[in-house]
């Protein structure tokens with residue numbers, strides 16, 4: 084996984100908790116990187132899952148809540164990397180659709196070693212969008228957080244629910260975004 088995600092997580096923990104919490108979590112893990120991350124490098128996914136697991140335990144926060152909060156926080160950082168490709172978009176669902184067709188495609192072009200999830204879309208009505216999420220990483224709660232960050236960015240109130248989830252043994256996750 085891209086180092087930028089690790090450095091983003093470190094920043095999130097320092098801002099919302101403390102630097103001590105981050106250092107304690109790093110200490111509790113066995114990391115080939117020793118917990119020193121560069122945004123442009125790629126690190127083993129396992130390092131991310133180890134740190135997230137340690138944080139969840141230490142902060143007494145269920146992992147899905149931690150992933151969601153981090154995703155929401157991290158959205159603006161990710162957006163700033165890609166702004167020129169999507170600056171014409173001013174509506175939430177149009178933006179979410181562009182994540183697979185434009186944003187992650189550009190990420191892949193810029194760095195063939197990057198791995199991004201597959202997102203497919205189904206729109207059952209004007210005010211609902213269902214995102215089908217598939218990834219070897221099963222980070223659907225991070226995806227939910229990014230969606231919540233995007234909703235805030237576009238000033239759109241939403242409610243999310245998952246009717247199917249890879250973490251529950253389903254083949255993919257179905258994240259339903261309902262506009263309020």
Ligand code: HEM
Pocket residue numbers: 084085088161162164165179182186187190196197198199200218219220221222223225226227229230233
């Ligand atoms: C609502 C919006 C978005 C959603 C739902 C989304 C979804 C995700 C998820 C869930 C991951 C974690 C990896 C995985 O699941 O396998 C990810 C990774 C990533 N996304 Fe997105 N994303 C969004 C917006 C963006 C934006 C705006 C950018 C800007 C360039 C971006 C670039 C990336 C990058 C660089 C990674 C890491 C790839 C790697 O580690 O190799 N995403 N995305």
